[in-house]
Amino acid sequence: MKEFMTMCEACNPGEMEFLQAVSEVVESVQPVLDRHPEYRKAKILERMVEPERIIICRVPWVDDKGEVQINRGYRIQINGAIGPYKGGFRFHPSVNMSILKFLAFEQQFKNALTTLPMGGAKGGSNFDPKGKSDNEVMKFCQSFMMEIWRHIGPDTDVPAGDIGVGRREIGYMFGMYKKLKNEFTGVLTGKGREWGGSLIRPEATGYGAVYFASEMLGTRNETMEGKICLVSGSGNVAQFTVEKILELGGKVVTLSDSSGYIYDESGITREKLDYVMQLKNVERGRIKEYADKYRDAVYTPIDPGQDGNPLWNHKAHCAFPSATQNEINGKDASNLVKNGVYVVSEGANMPTTPEGVEIFVDKKVLYGPGKAANAGGVSVSGLEMTQNSMRMSWSREEVDAHLQKIMKSIHRACVDAAMEYGTPGNYVNGANIAGFVKIAEAMLAQGIV
Ligand code: NDP
Ligand code: 2IT
Secondary structure, three states: OHHHHHHHHHHOOOOHHHHHHHHHHHHHHHHHHHHOHHHHHOOHHHHHOOOOEEEEEEEEEEOOOOOEEEEEEEEEEEEOOOOOEEEEEEEOOOOOHHHHHHHHHHHHHHHHHOOOOOOEEEEEEOOOOOOOOHHHHHHHHHHHHHHHHHHOEOOOEEEEOEOOEOHHHHHHHHHHHHHHHOOOOOOOOOOOHHHOOOOOHHHHHHHHHHHHHHHHHHOOOOOOOOOEEEEOOOOHHHHHHHHHHHHOOOEEOEEEEOOEEEEOOOOOOHHHHHHHHHHHHHOOOOOHHHHHHOOOOEEEEOOOOOOOOHHHOOOOOEEEOOOOOOOEOHHHHHHHHHOOOOEEEOOOOOOEOHHHHHHHHHOOOEEEOHHHHOHHHHHHHHHHHHHHHHOOOOOHHHHHHHHHHHHHHHHHHHHHHHHHOOOOOOHHHHHHHHHHHHHHHHHHHOOOO
C-alpha cells in the first residue's frame, strides 16, 4: 500500500483531496487484491486511479457590465467499464483538478453500487454563481456547453448537478446542447420535469441519505422516529434530507452555509423548511436570515480557518453532513461521539477527514460513507436516463419505490462485503470493496483498454 501511495503521490503531486480519497480505497481493498491475484496482474487499481480522459477548457463569457470574464472548465471521465460516464458538474470558486479528481474517483465506486449501468465522471468550473444575475449564469453555462457538448452524449457521458449546479444551470446547458446537436436526448439529468426530468430527482440525494440511515438503524432494530439530527449545508441535499427526516418523525436542529450555522433547539418544522427553500432557492439569501426570522434560533458565524465546526458540538443522535468535503475533522468527530451521535449518513462527498473516519469506525458509529449513503442522487439520475430512453415518465411513487429498493440494496451490498472480508459493520470497507469488485470484474473481462 505504501509503495502504491508513493507512486500515486509522484504522479499527482499536491492533489491532497484526490490522494485522500485514493488512500482510503487502497486500504480497504488490500484483502481483495490478496484474494484475487488476477486483479493485481491486470493492474486494476493502477488503472482506476488514472482517468481515462480529462478535458480542460477555457470558458469565456461577457458579464452584465460588458466585461470579458474567463473561467476554467473541466470534465474528468475516469472509468467507463460498466456504463456511460456519469457524474455531476460542480460550479464553485474552489474547484480545481484535485477536487474534481477526488469526486470522479469516488463517483466510479458509488455508481457501481447503485446496481445501474453507469461509469464514473465529474466536471465543473471555478465559476462562482453567487451574486451573478440569471443572465450571467446563462452566458457562462452556454459558453461551457459550447466546448463540452462534443465530449458528452446520452450513450457517452451524462452530466448532472452538484454544488452550484441545479435545475437552472442544467436548463441553460441543456438548451445549448440541444441547439448545437439538434437533438433532444437525455444528455443531462436533473432536468425540469416538463422537459424530460424525473420526478424525485431533486429529492433523491437527501431522501436516499435518510433511507440509508434508516437501514443502518434497522440493524439495531431502531427507526428514525424521535431522532434528533444535525444537518449541515442548506442546499439541495440538506433541504431534502430535512424533509425526509421530518416525514419519518425525526427532529432537525441545525442547518448551515459557508458563512455560519443556525441552531434551532425547538426543531425545523415543515413551515420553517419551506422558508429555507424560498430563502435559498428563490431569493438566494444566507442562512443567517433564518435566525432573524425565527428569533429562538441562534446563528453562529463560522470562520473557514477555524479548527472544527461548532455545528457538530450539539446533543443529537444522528448527523447528516450535506455541505462539502472535509467538513468534519477529528475534533468534530470526537465532539459528535461525545454528544451521543451514533449514526452518521453522509449526504456530501467525503465530508469526513481520515482522522474523523477513524474515530467513527473505532467507536462503532453506524457510519455510512458518502459513496454509499448519497448514491440516491445518481441512482435517480440513472432512472431519469432509463425514462428518457423509453420516452416515458414514471410517477413519484414508482421512482421513490425504486430509490428505496436501491438504497436497501446498496446497504445490503456494503454489509455483505464487509462481512465477507472480515470487518463486519464497517461500511467504509463494505462500500469500497463492493464497488471495486464490480468494476474490477468488468475491467478484467474487457481486456487492457
Ligand atoms: P448546493 O449548491 O445545493 O448546496 C451546497 C451547500 O453547502 C450550501 O449550503 C453551501 O453554502 C454549502 N457549502 C458549499 N461549499 C462549502 C464550503 N466550502 N464550506 C461550507 N459550506 C459549503 O449543493 P448540493 O446540496 O447539491 O451538494 C452538497 C454536497 O452533496 C456536496 O458535497 C455534493 O458533492 C454532494 N452531493 C450532491 C448530490 C446532488 O445530487 N446534488 C449527489 C451526491 C452528493 P454556500 O451557499 O454558502 O456556498
Ligand atoms: O455526487 C453525485 O453523485 C452527484 N453530484 C450526482 C451525480 C449525478 O449524475 O446525478
